[in-house]
Amino acid sequence: MPKKLDTNTLIKEIITEIESGVLVDNNRKLPSEPVLMDKFDVTRYTLRQALKQLSEMGYTYQVHGVGTFVRHQQSSDSIALEHEGGLSAEMKRIGRDLKTEKATEKIILASEAEFLPRAHHFRDDEKLIDIKRWRSLDGKPYLMEHSYYLQSVIDEIPQESLYGSVFEYFERSRNTQIGFIDQTIMSSPLPEKAAEFMDMPSGSPSLLMNDESYLINGELLAFSRQYYNYQMTKLFLIKKIH
Amino acid sequence: MPKKLDTNTLIKEIITEIESGVLVDNNRKLPSEPVLMDKFDVTRYTLRQALKQLSEMGYTYQVHGVGTFVRHQQSSDSIALEHEGGLSAEMKRIGRDLKTEKATEKIILASEAEFLPRAHHFRDDEKLIDIKRWRSLDGKPYLMEHSYYLQSVIDEIPQESLYGSVFEYFERSRNTQIGFIDQTIMSSPLPEKAAEFMDMPSGSPSLLMNDESYLINGELLAFSRQYYNYQMTKLFLIKKIH
DNA sequence: GAGTGGTCTAGACCACCTT
DNA sequence: AGGTGGTCTAGACCACTCG
Numbered sequence: 001m002p003k004k005l006d007t008n009t010l011i012k013e014i015i016t017e018i019e020s021g022v023l024v025d026n027n028r029k030l031p032s033e034p035v036l037m038d039k040f041d042v043t044r045y046t047l048r049q050a051l052k053q054l055s056e057m058g059y060t061y062q063v064h065g066v067g068t069f070v071r072h073q074q075s076s077d078s079i080a081l082e083h084e085g086g087l088s089a090e091m092k093r094i095g096r097d098l099k100t101e102k103a104t105e106k107i108i109l110a111s112e113a114e115f116l117p118r119a120h121h122f123r124d125d126e127k128l129i130d131i132k133r134w135r136s137l138d139g140k141p142y143l144m145e146h147s148y149y150l151q152s153v154i155d156e157i158p159q160e161s162l163y164g165s166v167f168e169y170f171e172r173s174r175n176t177q178i179g180f181i182d183q184t185i186m187s188s189p190l191p192e193k194a195a196e197f198m199d200m201p202s203g204s205p206s207l208l209m210n211d212e213s214y215l216i217n218g219e220l221l222a223f224s225r226q227y228y229n230y231q232m233t234k235l236f237l238i239k240k241i242h
Numbered sequence: 243m244p245k246k247l248d249t250n251t252l253i254k255e256i257i258t259e260i261e262s263g264v265l266v267d268n269n270r271k272l273p274s275e276p277v278l279m280d281k282f283d284v285t286r287y288t289l290r291q292a293l294k295q296l297s298e299m300g301y302t303y304q305v306h307g308v309g310t311f312v313r314h315q316q317s318s319d320s321i322a323l324e325h326e327g328g329l330s331a332e333m334k335r336i337g338r339d340l341k342t343e344k345a346t347e348k349i350i351l352a353s354e355a356e357f358l359p360r361a362h363h364f365r366d367d368e369k370l371i372d373i374k375r376w377r378s379l380d381g382k383p384y385l386m387e388h389s390y391y392l393q394s395v396i397d398e399i400p401q402e403s404l405y406g407s408v409f410e411y412f413e414r415s416r417n418t419q420i421g422f423i424d425q426t427i428m429s430s431p432l433p434e435k436a437a438e439f440m441d442m443p444s445g446s447p448s449l450l451m452n453d454e455s456y457l458i459n460g461e462l463l464a465f466s467r468q469y470y471n472y473q474m475t476k477l478f479l480i481k482k483i484h
Numbered sequence: 485g486a487g488t489g490g491t492c493t494a495g496a497c498c499a500c501c502t503t
Numbered sequence: 504a505g506g507t508g509g510t511c512t513a514g515a516c517c518a519c520t521c522g
């Protein structure tokens with residue numbers, strides 16, 4: 001007897017069946033919920049959890065009294081703001097190659113940081129791991145990042161992780177996960193050092209993102225500031241109105 | 243006998259009680275779910291729907307096996323990307339005054355549009371209402387917007403709505419609502435006309451947002467492009483990792 | 485009126501954290 | 504072991520759309 005599907009498995013199954021074309025009719029309409037419940041042998045709760053997530057991903061939408069429909073596919077030249085995992089993983093998803101060209105690492109006191117998170121009080125002697133990274137996309141200069149990790153939380157960052165994903169290293173080595181990230185998006189003139197790297201005049205536009213990353217237990221892990229090459233960066237978001 | 247609370251009412255009640263300080267302890271911890279179920283007389287389903295929405299708003303977070311906690315409040319100088327309603331409403335929420343200084347309206351054919359949505363095929367004779375708006379925030383030049391509304395959907399746009407909210411007019415006059423909006427966020431040099439309005443050198447940075455707005459039945463209503471004054475614009479987003 | 489999705493109830497079991 | 508949140512089942516009633 002096969003095990004019942006959980007929500008995540010169900011989501012994958014639904015996507016697979018949609019993409020193979022067997023689940024949708026000519027109007028991109030999915031079967032009704034009772035039919036899907038029967039087909040996948042799940043209750044309505046599980047089914048609707050899956051459909052809700054699919055619609056938050058922008059993959060489908062539901063119309064009250066009418067049915068569930070598959071949306072036309074979004075272009076793949078933009079980064080989904082709601083993407084799971086790190087930037088590297090998202091870039092891989094849309095078939096692009098993100099590479100760290102150069103990285104520096106040192107330890108400082110919180111009082112010496114160039115910027116701080118919006119709401120967090122550090123002890124006077126709190127130590128931060130100060131990391132700068134210059135990263136390219138498909139060989140072209142893409143972003144300059146300045147981040148601070150709380151040493152009391154992450155302890156240390158191996159050199160090789162600087163050239164891959166620090167979050168991945170952290171989740172693997174400790175037994176925990178990132179829970180949520182506060183992001184602030186702005187535009188700003190490129191500071192000189194970033195302009196040099198991107199081979200643009202200083203003061204050119206850039207997309208500026210500030211991140212504050214928290215663990216699933218609410219603890220602050222890191223905060224950072226990233227300058228993106230404006231010619232190569234599109235962020236994508238689907239806003240659901242409730 | 244009072245009626246049972248629905249999810250939206252419950253959310254408001256919880257926020258009210260949190261802000262009056264009676265619901266959280268010194269560690270910003272809420273009572274456990276069974277206690278809350280009892281207190282508000284709802285089932286776990288309704289309670290958890292509310293808590294889920296509160297955590298998506300960045301208001302609380304839940305820790306497995308530990309409890310539910312209230313987050314420190316976000317600064318109010320940024321626009322929440324997930325905000326409900328239009329930009330005017332969001333600006334009002336954070337106590338700022340958005341005003342349309344100038345607006346133009348004309349009707350064109352889809353083939354004459356300066357830009358188009360990513361995935362939509364227009365009939366050759368599809369008519370679009372072409373609207374340009376120059377808007378200020380607290381008296382300072384804030385954004386320049388160029389939008390196209392499908393005439394077959396909205397019919398006409400009264401002059402006074404140009405100086406308020408077109409979406410509000412639409413939802414009020416028809417019996418329907420906006421369902422979701424696809425947004426693409428970029429940075430770009432200011433085009434000359436926008437630079438003039440914002441009193442900046444042409445080529446200055448700007449935050450550029452492209453919107454495609456759909457009704458709850460999936461029908462496209464409008465698409466637009468907005469150049470924001472980069473010195474006055476911060477977009478805020480909470481990314482939940484699942 | 486029949487069929488669709490939206491919301492809610494009641495109860496069970498599981499996974500995680502703390503002691 | 505006991506308490507917390509995470510997931511799932513089963514079933515009911517409501518709101519919306521369309522013929």
